[in-house]
Amino acid sequence: MSEYIVKENALVDFFKSLASGRRLLTPQGLGDKCKLEETPPDKVNLDFSNTHMSPKSLLFPQTEALMAFHNDASKPQAFVYQSLGDKGEPLAVFGIRPCDAKGLSIANKVFQNDRFTDNYWKGKIDQAVLVGLACDNPSPQCFCAAMGGSPFGEAGLDVLAFRQGKDLGLKPLTPKGEELVKASGAQTANLADAIKGLEAEAVKSQGVPPDYKGIDNADLMALFNDPHWLATAENCLNCGVCTFFCPTCHCFDIQDETSEKGGVRMRNWDTCMSWLFTVHGTGHNPRPSKTERVRQRFMHKLKYIPLKQDGVRGCTGCGRCVAMCPVNIDIRSVALKMTQTAASQA
C-alpha cells in the first residue's frame, strides 16, 4: 500500500467522505472535557493532545445492557433472557492516538481470540474504521516509546494519519482502511521517508526511553515475590482511577437488575484495585490487601499480558494513569523497580 495526501483545502471533503454512510467521531473539547463526539466534517480539530478518557468505551461502554427479559406470563418468552444485540453501527473514528489504538488492539485479543468471541465487542469493532492521528508533539506525560510503541505507531489502526505541514498524510494499514482512503479521493504520494523523519523527531522528544527488557526475561515468581510491593502499594488509595482511564484495562462485572416489569443483565467496568473484585462468596479474599491488588495491576500490565500476547506489554504509555492517579503512583517508577528486581535475580 502506498501513502496518500489530502491537501489543506480538501480536508473538509475528506472528512465528508469519512462521514458518508457512517457517524464521524473525533476528539472535541479541551482538557478534561476532550472526548470523542459526533463531528460535522467542517468542525474537525487537529489541535488536541488526547481525549481525557481512553476510547475503549466506544467498544466496551462502562455500562452495557446485554440481555433482558420481561415477566408478563401472558406473552411469549416470559422470564427468558433475550440478547439486546451488539449495538454496533457504522463509525469512522478519526483522531485516535497510536497509544490508544494499540490499547484497543490489546483488549481486542481478550474479547476475540481462538477460544471465544465476545459478540458485543465484535459487533462494534467490525463496523468501525479507526483512523489514528500520529503525535508530532507528544505531551509531557507520554511514554509510548518506552513501552515499545511510537508516536507514529500503527497497531490497532485501519489508517494512520499524520500532519504533513498543513496537509494531512495518510497511510492505510488494513484493507478496510485502504478502501476508505481510496473512496475519499486522496492523492497517492510517496511519504515513507517523510514519516520516518517525523517519527524520529517525535520519538526524540520523549527522551531516551528507559529499558524495561529485564522484566520480559525475569522469572515471574521472582517479580511476584519481591518485597518492594509493600512500599510500592503503601500510598495507593485503591480508587481504581488508573484502571478506569487505562485503554487496555478490560475487566468487567456482570450484574442482573430487576424491576416490576422484568430484568436486565448488564456488564459494567470493574477494577482490580477494589477489594470487592476478588472477594469470594465464602468471604475469603485471595487479594486481601492493597499490596496484592497493586501488584496484580502492574504484574498484569508488565508480565502476564506480555506472556500471553507475544511480548506486547499491557501498558501502551498513554500516561493517563500517571497524570490521573491522586497519589502519583507512576507505572514508570514501578517498571523500574521491577527491572531492578530482575537484575538482582540475574
Next chain:
Amino acid sequence: MPALTDITNKIRESAKKLLASGQAEVVIGYRQGTIPMTTSPFFARTADECDLLVWSNFARINLANYLPGRAGKVAMVAKGCDARSAIGQVTENQILKDNLYIIGVPCTGMIDTNLVVAKEARPIREVVETADDSITVKGQGFSTDIKKDEVLRRNCKTCVNRTPKLANELVGQEVNGAAADDFADIKALLAKTPAERMGYFKDLIKDCLRCYACRNACPLCYCPVCFVDETRPQWLGKSTDPMDTMTFHLLRGLHCAGRCTSCGACETACPVNIKVREFNRVMELTVQNNWNYEPGLSWDQKPPLTMFQTDDAADFIK
C-alpha cells in the same frame, strides 16, 4: 530562604528527630511527584528517606487518610484541615492520641492544577516554586508566572483554620486564614426550590464515573466495607444509572455530616473534576446551624451525630 524550602528543611529535621528518638516509627509526609504539579504521599522510616520529604504548593492529599487502624507510633505532616481530620479521627476512636504526632504546617493554601491549566493551556513540563506568592510554569518556549491567589483551590480560599494550632509542633510561621466562611453560595443554593436543588446536584454529578476516588481519598471514609460495596444485601446497583450515582453521593454526604474539614482531598482526587464538596458543605452548614459544631477543633469534642443530649433542640428525639 523561600518559605517552602524553609518548611521542607524543618519537616526533614523534625522527622529525623522523631524517628531517632522512637517517638515515631514512621513519618507520613509528601515527596516530590514524578510529573509537574504533583506530590506523592510518602512513608519515611529512615533518615535517608526523611531527606525525600518536601513541602509544596501541591501537597493536596490529606495524609490523615492513612491513619485509621494504624498500629504503632506515627507522625504525620499536616495542613490546618488535615490536622483537624486527624483530631477528628482521635475523637472517633480511629487512632490513639498517644500514638499520633502531628507536624503542623501553617498553610498558605494549595493550588488547583485545573486553574493553572486554565491560565496556561500549553503542555507544562516544569514548575518552579521558589517565590512565596506565585509559581512559574514552563514548557516548550514559554515561562509563565502565575499568582498563587488566583489559582488556589476553592476550599483553601475560604479556609479559616490554616494554622494547625493543636499540632504537636509547628514548622513555619503562623498564618491567618479567611475571617470566616460565610457559606454564601450554599445559602443561595438552599434558598432555591427542591426541584431546582435536585437539578443542580444532578448536573453536578453527571460525569461521575463512580470510581470512588473521592471516598477513598477522604479521611472520613474509613468504613471497613462501604455501603456501596455491600453485597448481602446489595444496596446499590453497579451501573452508571444516575439514581444509583445520586444515592452514593447523598449517602456519603450524610455519613460525613459534621465531620468534613473541607480539606478538598475528594475534589483533588476526582478525575473528572466534580465539586464533590458541595454535598458536604450543605451538611456542614446544617450541622453548624443546628449544633454550632465544627469538627477537629478540640481533642475531646464529640461529633453531634454520635451523641444524645436531653436538651436537644429537636422534638422527635425526646
